[in-house]
Amino acid sequence: MVGYGAAPMFSLLLVAVLAQGPAAVPAPGPLGPPGPPTVPVPVPDAGVADAMVPPLPVASLPPATHELFRRIQGRVAQVRIIERRSGTKSSIGSAFFVSAKGHALTNYHVVSDLVLHPEDYTAELDRGDSTVPVRLLAVDVASDVAVIQVEAPVADFFKLEADEPPQGTRLFAMGNPRDLGTTIVEGTYNGLVRDALYERVHFTGAINPGMSGGPTLSGEGGVVGVNVATMGNQVGFLVPVAKARQLLDGALKLEAPPDSAALMVSVREQLLANQQRITDRLMATDLPKQALGEYRVPGRWSPFLKCWGDTPHDPETPYTVTSYQCSSEEDIFLSSSHRTGVVAYLHQHVTSQKLGAMRFSALYSTLFSQDPDPVSATREDVTNFRCNSEFVDVGGLTVRAAICLRSYRRFPGLYDLVLRAATLNASTHGVDTSLTLGGFSAENARKLARRYLEGLSWTK
Amino acid sequence: MDEVIFLEVLEGDAVQARHRLEKLPVTVGRGYGNDVILDDPKVSAEHLRLERREDGAVVLHDVGSVNGTFNVQPWARLQELVLTPDARVAVGDTVLRFRPRGFEVEDTVVNEAVPRERLFERPRAFALTLQALVAVAFISERVTQFQKTDWGDLLLAGVVPLGLALLWAGGWSLASRIARRSYYFRAHATIGGMVLLGFALSPPLFALLSFSFALGSGLAVVRTLLILGLVGWGLYWHLRYVTRWSSKRVVRGLVIASVGVLVLTNVSVMLGNEDFSEALEFPRSLLPPVLRVAPAHSMDSFFEELTPLAEDVDALAKED
Numbered sequence: 001m002v003g004y005g006a007a008p009m010f011s012l013l014l015v016a017v018l019a020q021g022p023a024a025v026p027a028p029g030p031l032g033p034p035g036p037p038t039v040p041v042p043v044p045d046a047g048v049a050d051a052m053v054p055p056l057p058v059a060s061l062p063p064a065t066h067e068l069f070r071r072i073q074g075r076v077a078q079v080r081i082i083e084r085r086s087g088t089k090s091s092i093g094s095a096f097f098v099s100a101k102g103h104a105l106t107n108y109h110v111v112s113d114l115v116l117h118p119e120d121y122t123a124e125l126d127r128g129d130s131t132v133p134v135r136l137l138a139v140d141v142a143s144d145v146a147v148i149q150v151e152a153p154v155a156d157f158f159k160l161e162a163d164e165p166p167q168g169t170r171l172f173a174m175g176n177p178r179d180l181g182t183t184i185v186e187g188t189y190n191g192l193v194r195d196a197l198y199e200r201v202h203f204t205g206a207i208n209p210g211m212s213g214g215p216t217l218s219g220e221g222g223v224v225g226v227n228v229a230t231m232g233n234q235v236g237f238l239v240p241v242a243k244a245r246q247l248l249d250g251a252l253k254l255e256a257p258p259d260s261a262a263l264m265v266s267v268r269e270q271l272l273a274n275q276q277r278i279t280d281r282l283m284a285t286d287l288p289k290q291a292l293g294e295y296r297v298p299g300r301w302s303p304f305l306k307c308w309g310d311t312p313h314d315p316e317t318p319y320t321v322t323s324y325q326c327s328s329e330e331d332i333f334l335s336s337s338h339r340t341g342v343v344a345y346l347h348q349h350v351t352s353q354k355l356g357a358m359r360f361s362a363l364y365s366t367l368f369s370q371d372p373d374p375v376s377a378t379r380e381d382v383t384n385f386r387c388n389s390e391f392v393d394v395g396g397l398t399v400r401a402a403i404c405l406r407s408y409r410r411f412p413g414l415y416d417l418v419l420r421a422a423t424l425n426a427s428t429h430g431v432d433t434s435l436t437l438g439g440f441s442a443e444n445a446r447k448l449a450r451r452y453l454e455g456l457s458w459t460k
Numbered sequence: 461m462d463e464v465i466f467l468e469v470l471e472g473d474a475v476q477a478r479h480r481l482e483k484l485p486v487t488v489g490r491g492y493g494n495d496v497i498l499d500d501p502k503v504s505a506e507h508l509r510l511e512r513r514e515d516g517a518v519v520l521h522d523v524g525s526v527n528g529t530f531n532v533q534p535w536a537r538l539q540e541l542v543l544t545p546d547a548r549v550a551v552g553d554t555v556l557r558f559r560p561r562g563f564e565v566e567d568t569v570v571n572e573a574v575p576r577e578r579l580f581e582r583p584r585a586f587a588l589t590l591q592a593l594v595a596v597a598f599i600s601e602r603v604t605q606f607q608k609t610d611w612g613d614l615l616l617a618g619v620v621p622l623g624l625a626l627l628w629a630g631g632w633s634l635a636s637r638i639a640r641r642s643y644y645f646r647a648h649a650t651i652g653g654m655v656l657l658g659f660a661l662s663p664p665l666f667a668l669l670s671f672s673f674a675l676g677s678g679l680a681v682v683r684t685l686l687i688l689g690l691v692g693w694g695l696y697w698h699l700r701y702v703t704r705w706s707s708k709r710v711v712r713g714l715v716i717a718s719v720g721v722l723v724l725t726n727v728s729v730m731l732g733n734e735d736f737s738e739a740l741e742f743p744r745s746l747l748p749p750v751l752r753v754a755p756a757h758s759m760d761s762f763f764e765e766l767t768p769l770a771e772d773v774d775a776l777a778k779e780d
Contacts, residue, residue, distance in 0.1 A: 316608045355606055357748040363606035365667075369744040379736035383776035388765040389742040391674055393756040398749065400671075402742040403766060407773035415770065418740055427748040442770040450763050 068172060069184045072221055075156050076214055078126040078176045079106055079134065079148070081113050085120070094175040094214035094227070095125060095148060097157035098248060102150040105244050106213030107228055108139045109333045111146050115139060115267060116335055116410070118260035125150055137258070138251040141267055141332055142198055142274045142341065143243040144228050146213075147251035158215055160245050161222035164201075167191045170219060171203060173227055173236070175211025185211075189224065192240065195303040197278070197328045197341070200237045201225045207236035267334075268411040271439055274332065274341055275414070279444040282343070287455045292324055292349040295423065295431045298455035304328055305343065319352035319363055331375070331438065338381040340414070340439030345452065346372055348432045357427035367432045368400075368422045375416055375438035382416060383407045391424070397458045398424045403449065405442070417445040425458055462560030465518060465543070467496055467510075470555040484518065485511040488551075489525075502527050502552030510543075518543045518558075527552055580647035580697065589653035590622060596660045597621045603664075621656050628652040635702045644701045655694035662686060667745040674754035676743055688718050 076096045080089040093110030097103070104125070113121040114136050123134040125148075132150045139146040165171070169189040176182055187205015203216060207230040216225040216238050225238030258266070282301055290299030300307045307326040325346040332341035348367055352360055374385075389402035401421040408414040419435040435452050437445050467488070469477040479496050486495045491505035498507070504525035511519050520541045522529040531538050532548035532555060541549065548557045579585055601617030602609075629649035636644045662683070670679055692714045699710050723730075 318608060319606065352606075358603045359606045361747045362604040365744055365746045366606070368746050371740050374738045377738075383773045384734060384737055385740050386769050386772045386776070387740055387742040388762075388769055389674070389676060390762055390765070391752065391754055391756040392762045393758060398752070398756045400674075400746060401762060402740070403762070403769065404740045404742070405766065405769045405773050407770070407777040409777045412774070412777065415773065420740070420742075422746055424746070424749045424752065427750070430746075442766060446763050446766045449766075450759060453759065 065172065065184060065186065068217070068219070068221060072156075072158070072174070072217070073182060074128070075158050076174045076176075076182055077104070077128075078179075078182075079110055079213060080124050080126060080131070081111065082122045082124060083120060084122060090121070092176065092179055092210055093212040094210065096174070096213075096215040096223070097154045098160065098223070099157055099252065100153055100155075102152060102154050103137070103248065103251065104134075104148050104150070105215070105223075105226055105248065106146050106148060107226065107239070108141050108144045108146045109228075110213045111136055111139070111148065112333070112335050115260070115263050118263075123148065135257045136263065137254055138247055139263065139267060139270075140243065140247045141270050141334065143239050143247070144198075144333060145226055145239050145244050145247050147248055149251075149257070158217075158221070158223045160241050160248070161218055161224045164192075164240070164242075165189050165218055165224055169224075171205070171216050171224060172219075173203065173205055173207055173211065173214060173216040173238075175207075175214025175227055177208035177210045179210055183211075187216075187234070187236065193237070195306075197304040197330045197343075198332070199240055199243065200228070201240050203227075203236040203238050204234050205236055206230075206234055264410065268414070271332070271340060271411055271414055272441065275440045275444055278341070278343065279440065279448060282448060283451065287451055289455060289457075290324060290347075291459075292322060292347055292431060293351060293429060294459050295349060296455070296457045296459060297324065297347045297349075297431060297433060298326075298345065298452050300326055301343075304330075318354035319350060319360070321367070322349040323347065324349075335381070337376060337378045339376050340408075340416075342375050342436060342438030343448075344372070345433065345435040349429070350432065351429035353428070355428060360428045364422065364430055364432070368420070371418065371420065372434050372436055374418065375436065377416070381409060383409065385416075385418070392421070392453070394421075394453055394456050397456065399453075399456065400424055401453065405445070408439070413441055414439050415442055415445055416440075417449060419449045419452065421453060421456065423456070423458065431456070462562050464561045466559045466561070466563075468557040468559065469498065470548075470557055475557075481510070485509055487523075488556075498551065498554055500552040500554045503554060507551055520549065525551070578647065580650040581644075583646070586646045586650045586653075589650050589657065590625065593621050593625060593653050593657050593660065594618045596657060600660055600664060621660065625649055625653040625656055632698050632702060639702050640704070647701055648698060651694055651697045655690055658690045659687075662690075667747065668751065670743045671745045671747040672751050672753040674743075677741070679743075684722070688722065692718055 076094060079093045079095045081091045082088065083090040090113070091110070093106055095104040095106035095110075098105055108115075111123060114123055123136070124131045125134050132152060134148045134150055137147045137149055167190055171187055171189050173185045173187060174182065185205050185207070187203050190202040190204050193200045193202050201224075203225065207227050211227045214227045215223045216227060218224050223244070224241050226241075226244050227236070228239050229237040231237075285302060287301050288299040289296040305326040306329050307324065309322070309324040311320060311322040313320075323346060325344070327344035328342055331339040334340055350364060350367060352363070355363065383406050385404040385406045387402050387404040389400070392399050392401045399421045401419070404418040404420075406416050417435070417437040417440060420433070422432045423430045433456065435449060437448060440448070465481050467479040467481055467486075468475045481495075486509070487506065488494055488496045488498065488508040488510070489506045490498055490500065490503045494506070504527070506523050507525040508529060509521045509523050511521065513519055520529075520543055522539050528537050530536065530550040531541060532550055538549070541547065543558050545560050545563055546557065548555055550556075597620070598614060598618040601614055605613070626649055629645055629652050632648040632652075633643040633645040636642060636648070666679060666683055669675055696710055696714055699705065700707065703710070728735075
């Protein structure tokens with residue numbers, strides 16, 4: 001799966017990015033812009049995973065499902081995000097009631113426009129026979145859940161399950177895929193995703209755009225998770241019910257709904273806490289060393305990082321480039337254009353027996369000129385980068401290094417950092433490395449980047 | 461007025477024809493019966509008559525022309541005019557000027573430098589410049605190509621600048637031929653070749669400076685100025701071969717043009733507008749380690765730099 005150069009790491013990153021995205025394209029059409037998009041995943045064992053997917057139930061729905069659906073249909077509703085000026089929906093998702101006072105749970109990414117652009121968007125809930133206005137009470141951006149409330153009391157609502165079900169339990173996901181009406185989808189519970197940076201339940205069943213924010217239920221009708229993302233091929237993801245309950249408990253205690261500034265403050269605090277959690281986790285472990293030619297480079301720092309490597313072979317090319325890259329492959333959705341909470345790095349070991357020192361320099365400069373794709377963001381999210389470049393002595397190894405920073409406009413105190421470095425100890429081989437940190441405080445970014453650069457050494 | 465006067469037919473500021481008038485009266489018109497014949501269809505067959513009065517003054521009469529005679533400054537139709545030195549009248553589309561023999565001419569323009577053979581005109585300069593150009597283009601292509609050697613590309617890299625220099629010189633030669641009746645092809649080719657040589661040599665030079673001394677954005681300004689200087693120098697000499705303008709005039713024109721180019725290309729930067737970009741701006745040239753002159757900093761000092769960077773980007777975030 002890994003191609004040449006910096007591209008592959010970020011194709012993986014992109015997967016993580018899209019996996020949480022609502023693809024909020026304002027394309028008007030019968031389907032409407034849906035919730036979480038389907039995501040093609042270029043993992044090397046994709047074919048194997050495909051084969052392991054349990055076959056869809058061929059028979060008609062068992063009576064139990066049918067009854068379950070009839071019983072709970074009214075508890076699930078469609079959330080519509082209304083753009084004020086056009087007066088119509090700009091995106092949709094699902095939500096489900098969890099209290100008699102009209103509290104409902106959905107995904108943060110369904111209602112992100114209400115948090116970031118409260119002046120441009122409102123939300124309403126389609127309850128089948130009527131639409132009611134909705135207000136936003138609380139969000140958890142790292143887990144991607146939100147609590148909303150309608151004015152009128154609700155007669156019928158879900159209870160949240162206290163415990164995680166055993167692996168293999170049959171579950172039922174509900175929602176409104178592609179604006180086609182409320183549906184129920186059968187699947188199985190497959191535990192928490194292994195080594196994930198952001199906790200997710202792996203649900204084997206079809207979750208489609210528009211079902212975001214809908215509940216996934218046990219056979220008894222209790223909520224075990226909130227639909228959040230899909231990788232296609234029956235690989236779906238849920239927010240664990242514990243995260244949803246935590247946010248709901250806080251929201252139930254609120255006396256008045258928070259104003260938009262207070263919501264932004266809470267998002268900023270969550271981002272700060274999240275980057276602190278990642279930093280503490282990384283700084284608590286020693287950075288393992290990975291051998292790359294005669295160099296030692298930062299290896300797999302933490303289990304949440306997924307690492308890949310490759311060396312393209314072309315007999316006509318007078319040099320070889322071996323790449324080694326690690327990425328969290330997951331991120332936090334802030335808006336359709338802005339992601340954060342990312343750790344990714346890439347090393348490229350270049351060596352040549354055929355090129356002279358000058359021609360090798362030209363090759364090495366070209367590699368050093370190619371930067372990894374930055375974490376996606378637009379002008380209203382972040383500033384431009386500012387860089388500082390120097391020759392740096394890394395434990396006796398001289399590198400040409402540059403450190404670049406950009407600031408978050410909406411969340412002061414958070415930054416994206418890019419560290420670039422190329423070793424300069426030999427004239428026909430070297431290691432070019434880049435580290436990307438998305439959404440860290442300046443101090444934490446400095447600590448991590450320094451630990452990372454210290455992981456670079458030469459063995460001769 | 462003087463005994464002898466001159467009638468000058470003007471074309472703009474330049475004199476198109478000059479007639480020496482020794483005996484008055486003199487008649488002026490389109491007809492062949494006149495002393496001075498004007499080939500202007502708007503001039504009448506008998507248009508003007510110049511006479512000397514008894515007091516010695518020369519008087520101009522309109523002898524009943526169809527389109528009339530006009531004083532130029534101030535503009536006024538006239539029937540009769542007492543000529544003063546440097547008087548100008550318009551007939552039809554033609555402007556006539558009258559000057560006495562005693563008219564004082566300006567001082568002789570002193571030649572700026574002792575005439576000598578210029579560098580560009582030496583036959584060896586032409587050959588050497590073009591050979592150097594081909595060699596430099598070939599070598600820089602070879603050194604910066606790290607893929608499998610492609611001899612076709614290498615050959616092309618050497619030939620293209622040569623062709624470019626000769627083509628460029630051809631254009632300027634034509635201009636010289638039209639303006640000064642001489643081609644100066646060799647001189648133009650030498651100038652063009654030298655400018656291209658400068659362009660071919662500046663990237664490796666700047667890569668070396670940037671790497672060896674760890675120079676950053678300051679180098680970009682020097683580079684822009686150097687390129688402008690190089691282009692300005694080339695244009696100066698091309699123009700000297702094409703026009704008869706004084707060197708001061710050419711320099712003035714080029715300075716104004718360069719400042720104009722600088723202002724227009726940097727207007728958004730000067731206004732403080734910066735487009736949104738995800739690009740990382742830092743020097744990228746990597747050369748063999750032996751060419752490094754600047755010292756390597758400690759990790760401490762490198763990561764200290766993060767604090768001012770954070771302040772920089774925080775200031776950017778507050779700007780708008």
